[in-house]
Amino acid sequence: MILLGSCTKDFQKINVDPNKPSTVPIDYLLGESQLMVAGSNDAGGKSWRPNIANAACIIQQMASTDAGFYGGNFYTxxxxxxxxxxxxxxxNDIKSLVNLINQAQADPKNVNVLSMARILKVMDFEKITDLYGDVPYSEAGRAFLDNNFTPKYDAQKDxxxxxxxxxxxxxxxxxxxxxIPTKADYIYSGDVAKWKRAAYTIMLRLALRLQKIDPASAATWSAKAVAGGIIASNDETIAIRYDNTGAQLNSNPNSWIFNPSGQNVSAVNGALWSKTLIDxxxxxxxxxxxxxxxxxxxDTTTAKQLGLPNATDANGLTKLPVTVLDNYSRPSTPMIALANSWIFMSYAEAKLLLAEAIERGYVTTGGLAADAFKDGQLSALKQVSIYGLTPSAAGMANYAAKNPYPAAGTIDDKMKAIHTEIFLLDAATFNHIEAWANWRRSGYPVLVNLNPVGNETNGTIPRRLKYPTSEYGVNPNxxxxxxRQGADLFTTRVWWDKQ
Structure with missing residues (x-):
């Protein structure tokens, strides 16, 4: 008995595997969650399929002849x-973020980690709800905490x-x-002042999303965002900064799709720039x-760039003046470098949205709309410097002169100018999901409805993505x-997408 007692005294201590910790350091959870939000762990699930195969083609920024995969090009x-x-x-990310928030809440010293996690969760859910509409939100990702395996679907309004x-x-x-989790933060390296401005900048985007459905709330939240202070330069663009160690997890997920080290979509002509965008x-x-x-x-010669018409299948390609896909434009080599930053929201977009908020009378302290537009337009041109190249000063000046802000025009003229700039900015930063959401809300630029063979929308541009068929078998909610929302179709509008 004496022997038995001496053997069991440190039994639990001895049987704890130091290589399998029961809790993960909170900094690791933060870094992991940021990469998951960007889609670095699953580029196909976050970047390739929804961002490129669907949103980019739906919004007519990219096109493909692959009818079997690029459903957004054919509305199928x-x-x-x-x-x-x-x-x-x-x-993946929602579960990770909910776990991170739950752990950060347990210790007041982690208030900055908690705040960053809450902002990251908004960044992720903004895309989810804008793509599908009503989705699991308030109860999502909590199965491992409270055994709720069938979370309710929250209304997008809520x-x-x-x-x-x-x-x-x-x-x-x-x-x-x-x-301050300096090393675990791949967005701002722990700079809480920049994180604060990022939160208010995202708030401005969400506020203006309510412009048609709830203009009073759009005005209230836009004013709060501008008063709080939005990001102040291209250096503060909300983005994941990658080092590219050669692994997918530490590579820009959009670049991974096109790069030879990843899916190599460019080499097989899988997704090309569209005629709408290039023209x-x-x-x-x-x-x-x-x-x-x-x-x-x-070849990057401007005069040789040629966009593929959307809804062109293999048979339709044979009827075009150019029938060889190699001769159509696709993302350039600098644009698909694996170390490029993944951009969620740029300073340029913030300034262009500020111009809109001023024009609509939502904001009275942001200066002149024309000045905000000019700053946003110039910043959008300079944003491509993340690819190691920047347009010439003469080229940017000529562009501004040719595409000025219509200060004396109608509100529609001004919205067309603002949102055309956002459309081009989003294309140049692979931000196609946002481009689709912004187009649905603003109506600009004006796109032509297509009628591809076998489409499911009667020839109209899709307004949302359908829910996974698997959901019908696992979540009765x-x-x-x-x-509440309407039939589970591509043509059903989400809450804020008012006719």
């Missing part, structure tokens, strides 16, 4: 690519209200005197064109969402 459910963001986010609240509270809570850039004398675009052999 091809290969179920429309489910990818939903299928990837919930078991999701937006909570996201705006979360941004506000997180911004206020950020503290320069509390613990627009050519007509506007856009100096970014020969930075972001090239033919298959690498999906029926509540459909009865």
């Amino acid at each position: 459910s091809a290969s179920n690519t429309f489910t990818a963001y939903f299928d990837s986010a919930y078991p 999701i937006y209200a909570d996201m705006l609240k979360e941004l506000d509270q997180a911004a206020v809570a950020l503290s320069p005197t509390a613990y 627009m850039m050519l007509s506007r004398k856009d100096p970014r064109l020969n930075i972001i675009s090239a033919l298959k052999g690498g 999906i029926t509540t969402a459909i009865s």
